[in-house]
Amino acid sequence: MPAGHWRNEVRWLSGEPRPASKILDARLREVAIHHIDLDAGYTASGWPSQFALRILVSVLPALEVRGIEPVTLVPSDVDIRIDLSGGSAVEVRGRASALATWVLGRDDGSTLSVTGGQLPTPPAWT
Secondary structure (H helix, E strand, C coil), rough: HHHHHCCCEEEEECCCEEEHHHHHHHHHHHHHHHHCCCCCCCCHHHHHHHHHHHHHHHHHHHHHHCCCCCCEEEECCCCEEEECCCCCCEEEECCHHHHHHHHCCCCCCHHHHHCCCCCCCCCCCC
16 A cells, blocks of 8 residues: 555444554454464464553453443553453453453453452453
């Protein structure tokens, strides 16, 4: 694509306009997630922490729309705290990749640690 066209807005399936430059990262995230679905030995454990964090952060708005219980996510491999639905006393800790696969329903969360309550059930993805 000609360099100047990466700034052009494209309309996503959601109807939201975004710059074309966002397409590559979105497709990379999608492929990485769906490789897990193939159940062919590929896991998120090899994702670099910043890539896992990008995936996790990218799904947060959808989690809140779907109605996740208030919870605070604390990735152990990056310096950030993420309050969902206002946050709560329930803190879920683990590697960013484990948090991302848990909220996406690709993992049961058994490697995560929880304080202040029970591990919430993330809303289902369609």
